[in-house]
Amino acid sequence: MEWQHNMPTQPLNWAGQVILLEAEPGQSRRDRLQQCLHQAQDCGASTWLLSCDRDLGGPWAGLKDLLNDLIPKIQAEAPDLLIKHDYELASVLPGLGQTISVRNPTLTDTAPKNERVRNYPADRAFRIVHGLIDLLAAWHQRFDSSPWVIACDRFDHAGALARRFFVELMRRRGQQLHLTLLVATDPINSEAVVGQFDPKYLGQCVRLNLHPDPPTSVNQQEITRLAEELEHKVGEDAIELEIHLPELIRYYQLSNQPEKALKYQLHACSIYPKRGFYEDGLVYCEAALPKLERYCPDDIEKHWIIYFKAYNCYAALGKPLQALEVMETAITKLDAPEYLYHCCYMMAMLYARFLPERDLSKAEAYLDRGLEELARADIPQHTKLFQTAFNRNGLALVRQRQGRSHEAMEICQSCFEQLNAHLKPDEHLLHRSVLLYNIAQVYAAIGSHEEAISYLTAAMAMDPNYSEYYNDRGNLYFKLGRFQDALRDYLKAIELSPPYWEVWSNLGQCYRSLSKITGAVNAFSTAIDLDPNQFSALLARAEVFEMLEQPDAALADYNAALALDANQPLALANRAILHYDAGCYEEALADLERAIALSPETADLYQNRAVALTSLGRFPEAARDLKTYLQLCPFAEDRPEVESQLLVLLS
Secondary structure, eight states, X not given: OOEESSOXXXXXXXXXXXXXXXXXXXXXXXXXXXXXHHHHHHTTXXXXXXXXXXXXXXXXXXXXXXHHHHHHHHHHHOHHHHHXXXXXXXXXXXXXXXXXXXXXXXXXXXXXXXXXXXXXXXXXXXHHHHHHHHHHHHHHHHHOOSOEEEEEETGGXXXXXXXXXXXXXXXXXXXXXXXXXXXXXXGGGHHHHHTTSOGGGEEEEEEOOOOOOXXXXXXXXXXXXXXXXXXXXXXXXXXXXXXXXXXXXXXXXXXXXXGGHHHHHHHHHHHHHXXXXXXXXXXXXXXXXXXXXXXXXXXHHHHHHHHHHHHHXXXXXXXXXXXXXXXXXXXXXXXXXXXXXXXXXXHHHIIIIISSSOOHHHHHHHHHXXXXXXXXXXXXXXXXXXXXXXXXXXXXXHHHHTTXXXXXXXXXXXXXXXXXXXXXTTSSHHHHHXXXXXXXXHHHHTTOHXXXXXXXXXXXXXXXXXXXXXXXXHHHHHHTTOHHHHHHHHHHHHHHSSXXXXXXXXXXXXXXXXXXXXXXXXXXXXXXXXXXXXXXXXXXXXXXXXXXXXXXXXXXXXXXXXXXXXXXXXXXXXXXXXXXXXXXXXXXXXXXXXXXXXXXXXXXXXXXXXXXXXXXXXXXXXXXXXXXXXHHOTXXXXXXXXXXXXXXXHO
């Protein structure tokens, strides 16, 4: 990384690239950014100066301001785009909920707090990012031909998802938008920021020696007054509270009543993980815990909120050891059975699902202890019934992973029947649908696809907007060769959710099986656009390009796939054929040798290598490979031809 010491004179010359500005934060840095934007405006660019500081604007700081500026224009010119992307917009701009309603909410989104039994996977929030990128790109394509220049001040203090948005916006649509992205960071954080961008998009790194803003004195009494005024304005309005949550936290932290910030930090700990914003939610959990110990050391309920949410964040982010530490602390501090039965379930899931080394016996022991704590808990009977079913659902997972699939199905079925018998029809619909889905998963795992479809369809009747159900049922139809049914489900899954690569890749496979090759290429290309690091999608598109007799495009995809995972014999063998057809015999041989080293029992690889060796004039080695081929495949249909080739090679 080579550092420059002057800002570029014309940012439009860097369209499709990132300009990183390292300098002390403050007005001087903002002035330099604004100067660049003025230069771009003079050349007809659309420009924005955004503050991305999560402490000031929450997890979506910066992106919120960009959207708030664009939405009135989009509303006037392309209201259909706002409808199409309602879920993404409502996730980032809660105030829009008063004017835009989400068309396809899932039970996970709408279930009451005490009925919510599903946590979204961490990468589900990435769909929001990609959906918003698609929104901006579609609007720009229709109505705005100007280049874009976006300056992100305090990018190093941005929320995790806001950072991802700008990184992905540059990767996916930087060229289309003629986008120049100015990213400003403090000196101490510049290396980390650089590492978030693909080097090929990093145009220039600028280091300026600017003076930071002078320290300002804080009038705590005045800050307290502002906090109380804002608190009064928010009142009991949940949407207003979410909009102003970062301000309330910050005001009270700077006030003469810092303990009042804790209430709002705990609210942030609750709402952000619920939506799958785990990295950002964890920031609030980790900040709140020491304040809780200081101001409310004996408040068990507040401790439980932080332990519970921090556990969910760590588990979802693939940090099970940290989740284990949190829950072990919770068990020692929360001795009431009303909390312990939850803790035991969460410990069981660590040992059954999340920890690197599973311990199913320990998981079952925790579930059994959870039942004992549940029996002692002073909670309503219908809650106890539901929590018992929830606990036994955990046992079903253990049974499945023990290879006792039929017991797992019986447990889930029994739980479902218990809930149906004792709860009102509209109570705990989410958990009932999850139980049916779990039964479907077990049937699918043992190859009973028709039964799996039946149970999955029943789950979908309860939760008809959950995209993943359609994707999963599409996969089952695909395995049964019912490609039109699979196609219908994949398209419905795409309709119900912001974009995710898996369903587009599955759609590509379905189109391929229906001989809709152009559709397959487009679907695989969309999957790769959403996530270019998916080996299976690259491999599949390469194979389709071969079917279309586009060897250069196929070779590029095989190269990209093997750069992700070099230990894939099928991809190596396929690339070897392309090399051979292009007359690159040495390259073909190298790929085949690697493939054989990885899969020495695959007979066809030896036959292919024999062809390459023959073309290189290495006849004894080619003969040896043909002999190996016949040994591995003694009843090969082409045995007479191979034996004839052997005679020629050995003559």
